[in-house]
Amino acid sequence: MNHSPAASERSLLQEFAAAFPQSSADVQIFRAPGRVNLIGEHTDYNDGFVMPAAISFDVRVACARNKSGQLVMRSLQQSQTETFSVDDQSPTPKHDWTDYTRGVLLQLARTSHRIPGADVLIDGQVPMGAGLSSSAALEVASALALLHTTERTSDPTEVAKLCQRAENEFVGARCGIMDQFASANGRSGHALLLDCRSLEFSYVPLPPNIAVVICNTMVKHSIAGGEYSKRRAECEECVRYFARIRPGISSLRDVTEDVFREHAGGLADVLLRRCRHVIRENARVLGAAGAFARDDIKSVGQLMYASHASLRDDYEVSCPELDIMVDLARSIPGTYGSRMTGGGFGGCTVSLVAKGSVDEFRTQVRDGYERATHVCPEIYLPDIADGAGPAS
Template identity: 50%
Template sequence: MPDVSGIRRLHRERFGQEPEVFMAPGRVNLIGEHTDYADGFVMPAAINFATLAAVSPAADRNATLFSRNFNESVSLSLDLIGEHGSHHWSDYPFGVLSVLQQERISVPGFHLTLDGDVPLGAGLSSSASIEVASMLAMLHVAGVELPLPKVALLCQRAENDYVGAPCGIMDQFVSCCGAADHALLLDCRSLGYRLAPIPKHLSLVICNTMVKHSHAGGEYGTRRAEVEEGTAILRRHRPEIRLLRDATVDDLKRWGHEMPPNVLKRCRHIITDSNRTVAAADALEAKDLATVGRLMAEAHASYRDDFEASCPEADIMVELANKLEGCVGARLTGGGFGGCTVNLVESNHAAQFAASISAAYEKATGIHPEIYQSRASAGAHKVGQDVVVSHR
C-alpha cells in the first residue's frame, strides 16, 4: 500500500490544507473471467496494492486533481465536467464526478491528490481502485454517505460511460467490499455475495507477464460483442435467457450449431467458468485445495482455448508455476490478452516460488517479470492518521 503519511504531506504542500485520506484496493480474480457482464459468478480478492485519495475542500468551483504517479495536475470547473472523457488518466476521477452530478449529488469544489501502487495494465484493476478511492473522497466533501455496493455500481457506470471501457461490476465491487483473508464469491445479477476463506498458510503470488493491455476497446470489446451475439441466438429459442447466466451447457449442445464457431466457444467459456467459480468457493470452504487447483487449471485452459484471451507469455508462466513446489493452482487473471497470472502458493514456499518462476520465465521469454506477493485484504475505507510504509 502507498505511504499514507507521504500523501498527506504532499497534499499539504500543494494545497495548504490537511486532507482526509481514503483507500481502495486493486484486486486479483481467483476464478471466473468475463462472467460478470453475463450476470454470472466471479471470485476475486482485494489485494494489498491500492490507490490513496487525499481530499480537501476548495474555495472555488473547480475540481483540481494531482497524480503523484503521473506527476501532473489537472483542473476543471465543476460546470465543465461533461459526460465523456478525453483518454487521459483524469478520466477516472472526472468520470466519477460526472456520475455523481448525474445522480444529483452536489459535490463542491475540491482538491484531490492521488497516489497508487496497483500496477498499470497488469489486470489488477488499477482503474477501479482509482474510481472507488476518488468517489469516497468526493462523497466526503459532499457530506453524503452511500452503501458500498451502490458506490461500486456508480463507479462501474463511470468506467462504462465516461471512460468508455465496457467492464462488468466485479472490479469495483470487490474494491469496495473485499475482506481480509477471504475471496469474495459475487453473484453479478443480485450483487449478493459470500466470503470464502483463503487458508492462512496460503499466499497470493501474482506474476506480471509484462505484456500490457487496455480494456477501452480492442479485443475486450470484440469478445463482449461475440458473447452478446451468442446470447441473442439462444434467446430466440428460450426467451427467458436475458444473459448467459440463464443458459446451460445443454443449451449450447442443442443450438450451438447456429453460432459461428468463435461465438460458440466464447459462450461455452462463460457458462462453464461461472459454474467452476461456484464450485471453487465451495471447495475453499471445505478446505479441498486439490479441487481448487484442478478448477483453476480447467479455468485457464478454457480462457486460453475457448475464450482465446491468453497469450504465449501467460501460458508459459502458468506452465512453469504448475511445476514448482508449493503451487496449489495457477491461471491467467484479469481481462486477458496479457497481464498477470494468479497463483495460490503455500506460504513457506512463496519466496522460493517467486524467485524460481522469475528466473525460469526470463530464461524462456527474455522478459524480466514483476512478481508480487500479497494476501487478501480489506476493501475501501477511510484511512486514519497512522503511517503505512510503501512496499514499492
C-alpha cells in the same frame, strides 16, 4: 508498494500541503484496493459468478473541499496539475488518468451529489496495466473522497455501481461490476463469491497456509481496447441466438449446459467457443466455492488450470507470456493452481502456493520466465485486504 500505510499517508499529507497549502488543514485520505480474481473471468458482464479478492496494493486519494467550483487534480505518478469545472454536465474525456475521477464526478452530479469543488492528490500503488484493477481502485477511492466533500456517505455496493457506470459511460470501457465491487466490499483474508446479476455475495475464507502469488508478465493490457469489447459483443450475439430458441434467456447466465449442448450446433465456431467458456466458467466458480468450503485446495487448483485453458483456447484472451507463466507455476512443487487473471492479453497470473514453498516458487518462476522471454517479471505477494474506506 514498499512503504507502510502510515508512512504513505504521512508522505501523501506532506505532498498535499505542498500542492494545496490553502486547503491542507481540511484534507482527508481515502483508500481503495486493487483486486485479484481467483476464478471467474469474463463472466461478470454476462451476469455470471466471480471470485475476486481485494489486495493490499491500493490507491490513496487525499481530498479537501474548495470553494472555486473547480476539481483540481494532481497525481504523484504524473507531473502535471489538471483543472476541471465541477458544473460541466457534458465533459469531454481526455483519455488519460484524469478520466476515472472525472467520470465519478459526473455520476455523482447525476445522482444529486453536487461537489462544491475539490483539491485532489492521488497516489496509485496498484501496478497499471497488470489486470489488478488500478482503474477501479482509483474510481472507488475518488468516489469516497468526493462524497466526503458533500458530507454524505453511500453504501459500498452503491459506490461500486456508480463507479462502474463512470467507467462504462465516460471512460468508455464496457467492464462488468466485479472490479469496483471487490474494491468496495473486500474483507481481509477472504475472497468474495459474487453473483453479478443479483449482486448478492458471500465471503469465502482463504486457507491460512496458502499464499496468493501474483506474477506480472510485464505485458501491458487495457480493457478499453478493441478485443475486450469484441468479446462482449460476441457474447451478446450468443444471447440473441439462444433467446430466439428459449425466450426467457436474457444473458449467457441463463444458458444451461444441457441447452448449450442441444443447440450449440447452430452457432458459428467462434461463438460456440465464447459461449462454452462463459457457461463452464460459471460452473467452475461455483465448484471452487464448494471446494474451498471443504478445504479441498487441490480441486480449487485443478479448476484454476481448467479456467486458464478455457481462456486460452475458447475465449482467446491469453497470450504466450501468460501461458509460459502458468506452465512454469504448474511445474513447481507446492503450487496448487495457477491461471491468468484479469481481462487478458497480458497482465498477471494468480497462483495458490503452499506458504512453505513460496520462496522456491518465486525463484523458479523468475528464472524460468526470464530464460523463456528475456524479460524479468515482477512477483507480488500481497495480503488479502479489506475494502475501501478512510485511511487509518
